Amino acid sequence: MRWINRRPGRLVAFGLAALPFALAVLGYVIASDLRRAANPADKLLPAPAQILDTALSLATEADRRSGDVLLWLDTSASLIRLAEGALISASMGLVFGLLIGLIPGIRTTLAPFVSVISLIPPLAILPILFIVFGLGEVSKVALIAIGIAPVLIRDIAQRTAEIPEEMIVKAQTLGASTWAIITRVALPQVLPRLIGALRLSLGPAWLFLIAAEAIASTEGLGYRIFLVRRYFAMDVIIPYVIWITLLAFLMDLGLRQLHRRAFPWAGPAT
Template identity: 55%
Template sequence: MKIRRLSGLHAQPGRWTRIILALLPLLLLVALYAVASQIRLADNPHDKLMPGFGKMADAFWRLATEPDRRSGEILLWMDTLASLSRLGIGMALSAVLGLLIGLNTALFPTLRAALNPLLTVLSIIPPLTLLPILFIVFGVGEEAKVMLIFIGTVFVISRDIHLATRAIPHEQIIKALTLGATQLGVVYRVVLPQIMPRLINTTRLTLGAAWLFLIAAEAVASTDGLGYRIYLVRRYLAMDVIIPYVAWITLLGFTMDWLLRLTVRWVYPWHDRDA
């Protein structure tokens, strides 16, 4: 029987070992919170800073099942739908435009010379500093929130796609042109399929930043959304609502990341083998 190494540069943990190692830090964090919460509640049963798991579960269940008295909507699902709609539209626009910019600037030298300096300057601007400008230009509606997500992620995606495209062997392009392919055919039939897995992975990596921009925009000016709800109840020190909402956002982000990973694995199985 082969004994797998569990430490060192050549460690080879098995599948179940990897699962246990992945869950262990999370379980330790939950246990640490439970102990700290119990200590605080023993000193002060009305402590709001670290509510017990039972109180947080009751608050989450209420938000997920009971209609709001004023609006008649179930708050958790209304906020989730609003936030995911903004995030989805912003990331879709960012992925499409980032792909087109990165792909074409990498393959066409004239376009690269014209746009790269501008894109470099724009990518340096901190997106959150543009939030007041976006609210002035687009108002406090959906457009400003979507634009913040778009501006905050499009340049990261375009620059990563640009680098990935430049890394493709130039011999492929020469061979395709020699065999009669048009220039646009080379871009969208030879290079694009090789870049699509990289686009999905880059989109995965920018989801964290996109969530940050979404929460910031909803906190400043919104009437619904996960970020709006967190900043609304913070004035009441409602940690029994804030912590479950943060956990819910984390679960949504993890699920989106997992689905994108599965998409690459199923649609582009050759990419995992090459990697």
């Protein structure tokens, strides 16, 4: 049998999926042991036990100066910013995507503008956002929204334009208004696509969030990472990076489950 036709069973598939992670952990342990054998005071690759102890301390012990548990304080601040930015972006993507995809006049007016805006590197305008909105929460949320909204708009507009023409014609034949066509014909077709596009935008959204927090913030996951880097505190940075990865995975899993439960007719979320 050819390799392209061989499909692993459930147990083998689980083992194959876990193999790269196990190799990565093993490689880190070996590299850490070698560096600490040469220099016991090495900070670049702390021992796994040290990382675990620091992670537990960050998650359970209150900071001496503020009295807050840092990990949960930073997580709460970052997730609120991310949720606000993603919600604004999804709303803009849905509304403008539907209008651009369905109404020729709006498509002619806005499609070129959105295309150009989507090509601007969001991090390049971060200083402008700080000048216009200040160093508070608005500029951070705005960066996330500006960073991913144009991509969502273009994706939803494309999906709307792909709706079969006969569906639009039939709706008009039955007397449907423009509003009815948007809400009863187009909206159910593009909502599953919106969730998929939002899943793909989570990575860039985290990037914009961490960049904004690193430059101007007093709490947040990105702020903490860039704060402790000056002390070479890898035992803090590594747990934070792992925690951010876990949060991103759980958010992606949640959106995938939402897609499966809310739109079972749309097929699997890919």
